[in-house]
Amino acid sequence: MAGAATPAIAALVAAKVPHDVLRFHHDPRAESFGAEAADELAVTAGVQPGQVFKTLVVAVPQGLAVAVLPVSFKLSLKAAAAALGVPKAAMAERAAAERSTGYVIGGISPLGQRKPLPTVVDASALVWDRVLCSAGKRGWDVSLAPQDLVRLTGAVTADIRAQ
DSSP states (O other): OTTOSSHHHHHHHHTTOOOEEEEOOOOTTOSOHHHHHHHHHHHHTOOOGGGBEEEEEEEETTEEEEEEEETTSOBOHHHHHHHHTOSOOEEOOHHHHHHHHSSOTTOOOSSSOSSOOOEEEEGGGGGSSOEEEEEEETTEEEEEOHHHHHHHHTOEEEOOBOO
């Protein structure tokens, strides 16, 4: 796929990782990009809500990091910090997240970021054959094996969902 549509898709193609790109109608008025993706993909692709993951950028003492978790859960910043081996984490500022990743909020993919960041993927990803995350553009998700997601992002896995 020469000239892949997004850096995330280009990264998957370059790594020869089996994947599917799923597109859905993105409503610009949507307040929760992740919930919109889960709802749309449940209807159009028959995926379970727990398979659809969001990518959040967090600020850590050394800079930025990435947390990937099911869209229906809130992130435990304490658990994410522990998994990343840092004393604390906070949500990153929108501008910093977009500048670092090269993506816009609602389309941030854990794959193909401008600068690879330390990443933690919620352990629940490993119960699925396929998980979905942003393909790097609002209204585009990519389906891939969770092991490939972990490998390509150099992620650690941990339970990072808030209870």
